[in-house]
Amino acid sequence: MTVFEDRVDAGRQLARRLLSLRGQDVVVLGLPRGGVPVAREVAEALDAPLDVIVVRKLGVPSQPELAMGAIGEEGARVLDQRTLQYFGITDEQLERIEERERAVLEARTARFREGRERIDLTGRIALIVDDGIATGATARVACRIARQLGAARVILAVPVAPEEAVSRVTEADEVICLATPHYFTAVGYHYRDFSPTEDDEVVALLEASRRWHQQQLPPPAHPQDPPAGTFPVDEDVKIPVDGIQLEAHLYLPGPDAAVVVFAHGSGSSRHSTRNRYVASVLQEAGLGTLLLDLLSPWEEADRANVFDIGLLAERLTAATAWLHGRPGSTASPIGYFGASTGAGAALWAAAEPGARVAAVVSRGGRPDLAGHRLGAVQAPTLLIVGGEDLEVLALNRRAQDMLRCPNRLAVVPGATHLFEERGTLEQAAELARDWFTQHLSASRERAGGASR
Template identity: 65%
Template sequence: MAVFADRVEAGRQLAGRLTHLRGRDVVVLGLPRGGVPVAAEVARTLEAPLDVIVVRKLGLPFQPELAMGAIGEGGVRFVDADLVARARVTADELDGVERRERAALEVRVARLRRGRERIDLTGRIALIVDDGMATGSTARVACEVARGLGASRVVLAVPVAPADVVDNLTEPDEIVCDRMPTPFVAVGRHYRDFSPTSDEDVIAALDEAARRVHGRVVDPPPVTGRDVEIPIEAGLLAGRLDRPEQAAGVVVFAHGSGSSRHSPRNRFVASVLHRAGLGTLLLDLLTPREELDRANVFDIPLLAHRLGEATQWLRDRPEAAGARIGYFGASTGAGAALWAAADQGAQISAVVSRGGRPDLAAPRLAEVRAPTLLIVGGADTTVLELNRRAQTRLTCPNQLDIVRGATHLFEEPGTLAEVALLASGWFNRYLRASGDSADPGGPAEPGDPADPVGPGAAPSAAS
């Protein structure tokens, strides 16, 4: 039954049928969430800008997965009057569903754009892309939304859909469908991997596409990775080393208490760094036996020493020869990263703290020379105050970025993606091999005019 390995492959195959749009004034519009990875591949092939077009399905009150219509930005709505009549949905029931979905749509728009302006469609070709189409309700509204926003022509493209739905759609000016299998059961049945797409994935794709359009990013290089064992005085530390070809630098992760190298949050951040051309080393800072003693999790000098041992091991690897090294620390791991970065001879080029506890490295903060970015959730008020106090002790170039609405673990949709993008920008600035504001032999000195924030400067708030 499966036709595509995953959404990325589906996007590449679909793009092959859309090359007639290359070089024209096209904006690719992905339908969140699942349509965005497909649309990102199409936009990359066509060298076109990427945006989202947000719509919400109006599900039957007693069977929400079955759409009786859909709504979109700009007040656009579509209702299948025949289905509503057959299902005996009352006007009050329809209004209730629409009010609920309209509120959810407005939240989704704000969440996914997060400070980005909507790309103007006036007089342009709107190429709407989804990962598949079952009933066509969402596609109909998306087409109407695009036309209402000024598009001169609307093209709908999907990897898979039933033939009768494709034949009956009149809203788009052109429909491109890669496969129309018979029988058609459900969109997900035609993918081997149809795992959910997160808001973080959507935001990261939009950011990468924006940088690509502005000439600041190329296709992500292939990543070579392997599990590693790092010899230390107490035994072996388990880790995972991943490095794209010609990586500008390698970021070593120091996780927080109760976490490990398998942390899904750190793995997500690492994947964004890979797309930015940076290598990563995720590792456990304690041996399995040491982890049994809970006190070790909060022994910052011990964790910092382990981080230093892992860093020296990394410098001796052929795949990391000559690469600049940065630290990414989360929670208590941020305290260990700053402690280790303060060591004489550490030669760490940049540090990023996510929801960190830099106060745990208070005795060493003034000795840190690596440019340091502190990222804290706006709703994590206790840790935010600790970071503000710790920032006053830093004498290196530093910056405090506040992710609005985020709590300590950045579990709110879109907030972890914002962390990853902030970290990616910071590391790219300071780990590049040449042409950055840091001196080729080490981190930038305080007072460098190119530093984003000098010692003791006021924090900024990330939108």
């Protein structure tokens, strides 16, 4: 049985299967919400633009998770007649459910695009990507929409689906599926991490992909090349440390802008959709971000390294030194954002003598893993914990008692450890944004006063 680590892993595996499309006139279309993180990886691998096709499942009244059909943009609709007949769905029931879902679909379409024009599909290859299909109803609607919007060829690509569902998608010219298990219960059964993807994450992924794709396009003809040091910087970088190259992505809005360095939790990476979303909120506030992997892929294979807080803290310190040695960020105030075990590493690094860290934020973190070093942290520290994450909340309260720096514990009501509940990740991101903008600005003002 094929099992994917998460949607990013599934997207990378799917991208390898689709590399023959690289260089062709392809538009990658993710099915919100869960299909968009998968589609993002495919779009980057193919150097293709990313957009969405918004569809809504029509659920059986007694079993809302079971699709009896689906609707989409441009008035498209597909119904599963066998399911309708089996459950005895009346025309009135179907009309009522479709009316409700159509309103949600229109609102989500406006939310996901946020004023951005839909990418024109006329004469192009529409590559529709989801995180998996069960009945195939939403995928069939998406294929039909792409055809209505002028696509010359429609391809559906998914990591996993039952063979029967794949055979039903006759609206596509080609269906590519990595795994068709004989016993199929649900898409999420084939993922180790199948956490919900929120609307805010979809918007952040689309915007990040738009910026990334624009960078890949050839520069417009101009009599002069842009000068060195052009901003904003928005690029993948490699940070040399301990004889290896750490993979990272740097966004720097202007010279010596304040930068928040992300220390990811165990099992996560710079591709984390939650941290990407938080990064997008910080970027909108004018802050730079550095999302990096603190371990190389072969180091991650040894799980002991993932929980070696001292090693992770050393890497974080090295990344900070690299930032301050890089033209354009030599005087940048630095903040640390840590999640899960990454919070322990962030506070460990902030406690080092001479650490040039102006603020620390922990989201659902394990600050207790910094141990006795907590008392040496001088940077103002914000601990954000979900109100329903009771065990971690208790650990954060004990860690707060050990802090001697300016600090605050912010509890997000209703949130569990991963902040999956509606609106909770947004609250956490806003708390982090306000903390960083306040304390990184104050750090810059103190530095300016000292130099006068």
